[in-house]
Amino acid sequence: MPLSSCPDPVPPAPRALPAPRRLLALGAVTVLLATGCAQASGAPAAEPTATASAATAPTTPSVGRPATAAPAEVTVAPADAAVEHNPVEPVVVRADGGELTDVVLVPAPGGEPVPGELSADGRTWTSTADLAFDTPYVLHWSAASGTGPTTTGTSTFTTVLASHEVDARLNVVEGGVYGTGQVLEFTFSEPVVNKEQVEEAVTVDGGGDRAGAFRWYSDTMLRYRPAEKWAPRSEITVSLDLLGLDVGHGMVGNHDLRRSFSTGAEHYARVDNETKTLTAWVDGEIAGTFPVTLGNPDWPSTTGQKVIMEQAPEYLFKASSLDLQPGDPHWYDTFWASNVSRLTASGEFVHQALPSALPVLGIANVSHGCVGMPPEGAKFIHDVFRPGDVVEVVGTGYPQADPDDGYGDWNIPLEHYADEEWKGDW
Template identity: 45%
Template sequence: MSERKRLARGAKIAILAAVLVLAGIGGVFAAVGPLQAAPITSEQASPVRSQPGSAFPVVKQATAATVPAQGAKEVNPAAPVTVTVANGTLDNVSLRSASGDDVDGALSSSRAGWTSKSQLAFDTTYTLSYTTIDAAGRTESATTTFATVATKNEADAAMYPLDGMSVGVAQPIQLTFSEPVKNKKAVEKAITITSTSGQPGAFHWYSDTMVRYRPETFWAAHSTITVKMDLFGVDLGNGQIGNFSKTNTVHIGDKRTAVADATAHTFTAYINDKPVHTWPATLGDTRFPSARGYLVLMEKQRKAHFVAASIGLKPGDPANYGELDVEYATRLTPSGEFIHQATDTALPYLGQINVSHGCIGLGPDGASWVFNNMTTGDVVQIINTQGDYANFDDGFGDWNIPWAQYANS
């Protein structure tokens, strides 16, 4: 057979085979019916859900992020706890302490985030539980556990004057912290001090644990000072966290002042800038001159017991007075300067010479008037003395610091 006939025959056989195959397939199709896809009973049963470019869209698994992270330690109890989800929504979110106390929170309008609304407690373990739901309806539950700042890192503060106290016009606001403050600006920002008089003021740090606040001039008489301390959660530095927030008020009375003149040997009292009395006085002698400047009244003792050894005097010293009791004592400094009734031996020298160990000695009338009519926060200005200013921590010597220096500490 020629090559041409052999090729023609092969072509006919191929065509016949193709017809037979098509006929067979057609029979199968006729038996089964139109082309159909097998039903997909679940996301997991669909091989095309996770295949980009297939006939079905890709549905990503929902993923969640929490703040704090799992296992976090020393978490600031003021910081909000959050859960955020991508490619899904949140359900059944709860935040609970180890003792079973629930913390309030709220879902965002899109249900893609949840944020706690209440402060946490110190030194407490919390569990955050939540469920995520993706667009395919798949759910996944998870928990996160973390612990807040330990008790050893809590920082407290005490304020003077006490809440609701009535004081004189020269009383600074003092805050004493239980731990050293390194982030001083953060602490100042967290404390708002206002007065009904509208007087602005400034903080002055005397140490890492003590700060005071005063206006440029004395507080206005009959004003009220409000001290709002939002210190809960404030980082004081070195891992120390403020553990409270509260608001205190302090009331200012009449403006009661006095001037003690070490040269004229007089003591003049003023109420609302009007002189009301002048008494003869004796102040510190040349060895123990009275401190100069403004001294703020601190406390009163109807009877006070003085001990010479407390100011360094020893037996045999001509100035040693041993121990004695005095009447109507109003303290000016913690180190021992008072306004008080002069001792019997000093009474003849009132208005004449200075014989005290730094105190302001008055007669019975003057000492009792100061005791009964002046109070904590009132102020006496000592002039014409050879003494230096009292140490900043020896009472409230704030008014002896120039305002420009005070306000830029």
């Protein structure tokens, strides 16, 4: 037979379609395939297009033979060779002018097929499970159009790379018990540009449902506090829907975050420099008053409400942590402090005073900014109070600690809390 002629196409016999397979969705590329004649040797090849056909049906069917239906036109999303596909975005395969007979989406080089659902009309397949990050995928599909030829196709794509993933940490543990002044802090592994979208992805339920506010201390640190302190003995659930969220510059969240914690009894301590005492309240009732020593004139204690960050029965204190060297008049020998409760990241604590300071408790200030207490007072704060409880220092004449030097968020009025430029008494 001459190369320039082809036999008339013969329509295949009708057949039952196989049960639909489930798949996932890719970017937007359209492919049209059909059986047909080979091109004559030496004839120029056609330019590739988004929609292509391997053969063209005869313009006029042969006399006495039924016309062949046009092949199905199939569109897949994401597009072939797409990169950085968001794993939570479904893969979609659509057939126009026909029905899908098979769709298979698998990670490369191999793995379990991704589940999907076929629409009632058999024309659209949509993946129903999230994909993995930093993974190539291969999509195979086939479609039939009445008496027309079966079309098949394959495309590939890659999900968001590991270098573009974002995760987050939260400063409370699942099932933990905290004080009523606990501030929530989210720390992100990458800078956040779309801050408003991240805030909208956070849900806080319980704790008295006292609607609060957010404050960004940096592009990677977000805090939340309620309008008033959490209700005592309450349950709080915090959710961050980060998975698939574009935080900016193409960085995408790789997980959701869920934590539930509770508050204990209402604890509050007030340290008054005028009387040099610490008064502790439990559920609104005074539970004890103890003499204290505060920071000396060269190392005054900061003022304001401070949240207990951590506690330990013993803690090693070194003068080098304050950049002091031997021979400095403020130098002190390394020692283990007892019954320690941290108030600031920079190093203010409530702890048992050294033996040399016990005679001046309630009389003079000789510490490097800490609240020194008698043994029974430090033990009471350590044993009864917990992280998240508030210790307020007043009357030293010194400003408040920076709000991010620990959790000084309660010193910021709620109406100014979201204003990153607002400065208080620090």
